[in-house]
Amino acid sequence: MKLQGSRMWLCPRTRLPVGASALGFLILCWLYVFPGYRLPGHKEMVREVLRFGPGWRKNRTEMDSFRKLLQDCCDPPHLFSLTKVNTPLGENLWFDGEFFHSLTIDNSTRSLFPQDTPFKLPLKRCSVVGNGGILKNSRCGEQIDEADFVMRCNLPPLSREYTEDVGTRTQLVTVNPSIIDKRYQNLLWSRKSFVENLRVYQQSYVYMPAFSTKRGTDPSLRVYYTLADFGTNQTVLFANPNFLRNVGKFWKSRGIHSKRLSTGLFMVSAALSLCEEVTIYGFWPFQMDLGGRYISHHYYDNTLPLSGVHAMPEEFLQLWLLHKSGVLQMQLDQCKKDVSSQKPH
C-alpha cells in the first residue's frame, strides 16, 4: 500500500495530468508572448496624438488621485533614495534587479547616504527629459530650462550643439552602472575623464541604482568615491531598491510587461509624486516622428538598446494615458516652430 503510494507520486499511472499541465503551461507562454490585447501601432498612435491636438489642460483632481496612488504604493518623498533615515544600520537590502541577492548595510556603506531626501519638497515645476530622437530639432531647450527641477537620464550629452534642443540646466541626472562599465572602465583606471564629463551637469544630484544589480554596486560606489576625491559639487544619491521594486510592481499592475522599467519611467513616477507639475520631453519610442520623418533612437546617437529588457511602447502608452487625463504634460512636437525644417504636407 505504502509502496504503491510512493510509486504513484514518482510516475503517475495516467499520462493525462502531465499532458494537461504541459499544455496549460504552453498556453500561458503563448499568452505572455502574444497577449490578447494589442498595442496600438505607430500609425495609430500618431493619429491619436494628432487628434488629441495641443489642447492639453491640467486636471487637478486626476493629479491628486494619481499622486495618492503613487504615495500609497511607493512613497517617493521618503523612499526615493537611500538615506540614513530610511535605511537603519544592519538592514538587509534586497536587490530589485537580482533574483536572490541582498546586502547588509554596514557603517561604511551607510556613511555614504545623506541624512534625508535632500530636495525641498514639494518641487514646483519639473521637466523630465528622456533621450528620444524626437528631441532633435525640437528647440525645447528654453522651455526645459524654465522648470524648477530638471531630471535627465543616463548621462546625456549637453554639449553646445544640443543646447537649443535639450537645454543646459540639470538638477538630477541618473547614471546607469553599465555606462560606467562601458565608457569609463568601471572607474578602475583613469577617472579624470569621468569627472570632466560630469562637469556639464554643474551642481546636480547624481542618481545611481547602486543596489539593483550585483554588478552595478561597486561601480556605483566608485562614482561616489571619485566625486568625493575630486571635490566636485555634485552629490551622489543611491536609488532605493525598495522604491524601484514598488514602482515596478505598480506599473506591472497597469500593464507594462517588461523585465525592467526604463529609467525614464522611474523618473516620471518619482516626479509625479515629488513635483506639482510635470512636463516630459523626449519620450517617443517610434522610429518616425509625428510628421513621418525618420528619427534616430537617441537625440545624440542611434545605438539601439538590447531587445527584450524594456517595453518602451507599453510605457509610452501609459504615459500617453496620463497625458490625456491631464496628470502630466507630454511634449511631442516642436516647442518653437522652425520654419526651415517643416515639410509641407
Added chain:
Amino acid sequence: MGYADPSGGRDLLGNRTLLFIFICAFALVTLLQQILYGRNYIKRGLQFSWQNGEELGNWTGIFNFTDDGAVKTGSDAGGRYFEFYEGPLDFNSTKCLELRRDITNVKVLSMVKESDLFDRWKSLQVCKWEMNVTEANAFKSALTRCCNAPSFLFTTQKNTPLGTKLRYEVDTSGIFPISSEIFNIFPKDMPYYRSQFKKCAVVGNGGILKDSKCGKDIDSTDFVFRCNLPPITPKYVEDVGMKTDVVTINPSIITERFNKLEKWRRPFYEVLQGYENASLLLPAFYNTRNTDVSIRVKYVLDDFESQQAVYYFHPQYLINVSRFWLMQGVHAKRISSGLILVTAALELCEEVHLYGFWGFPMDPSGNFITHHYYDNVKPRPGFHAMPSEIFNFIHMHSKGILRVHTGTC
C-alpha cells in the same frame, strides 16, 4: 540504535594521547629553535641578563631592556675588547684591521652566537669608516656584470619595446604583453646613470632608527632611497629626515591600506604628497596580482596632475639581483626591497650609506627594539631573511664597500 560507541571517539584524544602530542610539539619547537637560531639560542637570554647584572652590580639590569638604555650602553661600546681607546680610530689602523678581520672571519651567520657578532660589531664602532676603493670597485663591477642597474633597473621604452612579452619574476608562467597604453607609461630611458651621485643614503625602516637623530645626516646626502612608504611626518623627521628621491611602494600596502585604489584615492595621493618630488618605484611585474594595482598608481597621479614620476622594477633585474644575493648566501623566499635598493644604489652612487638596516630584535647593545621605527608590526615569518641580509651588509661595511649606521648620529 543509531548511537556510536562514545568511548571510541574519546579514546582518540585521550589523556595519554594528548600528553604525547604535547611532548612531540614541544620537542618539535625546540628542534626548530635549534635549527633556526643556532645552538646557543636558549642559553643566550640567560647570558645577557647575567652580563648586565654583573656590570651594574645589582638586578636593575632588567630595566636596561627599555629603549632609553640604548644611548647609555652604546657609549661604552666595546668595553670588553678595548678599554683604553677613547675616540675614533683610523679605518686602516692595525687595530681596526684586526677588528674588521674579526667580522670578516665570520663566514656564516650561524658560526657565531648573535651576541658575539653584536660585540664584534660594537667594537668596530670605534673605527672611522673609509671607503676601500679597490674592494668597492670590484664589488660594483660584479654587480654590473650581473644586474646592470643603470640600464635595467626600471622598465623603460628602451629596454622594453612595444609588444614585448614581459615575464613575471615569480609567476614564471605569467606573461604580460606590453600594449601601447602601458608602453606610454614607461619612461623613455633610465633617468639615472652609473655613479651619478656622490653620496647616497638608503634608509631602511628598522626600529634602530628610533631616537637615532640621523635626520640631518640623511638629508645632507645627494640622493635618498626609502622603502615601502615610510612615514616622514614631523614626529620622525629628526630621526629619519625629510629628503626623499626614490621611494618604493609594496603593492600589498596599496591593497591593504588603500583598498587597491578602487575606492577613495585622495588619501593615497595625500600620502604621496608628503614625499614632495620623490619618484615612486613599484614592483609591478613581480607577480600577476601586483600589476593592476601598480599601474593604477600612475593613473592616480595623472588624475591629480601630480608631477611625481612612477617607475616599475624590471622583472629581469629583480631575478638577477636575487640570484646574485643567493650566491652571497641570502637564502630567502624573497629578498627585501631594502636589499634591492642597496644593490641599485651601489651602482648609481659612489658612496652608499645605510640607515635603519638592522634586522635583529635587539640593537648591538642588546636592547630590544621595535621592528620598524614607526610601528612594531612583524612581517610574515619565513619570507625575508633579514639577519642574513644585515650580516652581508656588516661584511661589506668591514670591507669598506658601504657604510652601515647603527648608532646615533
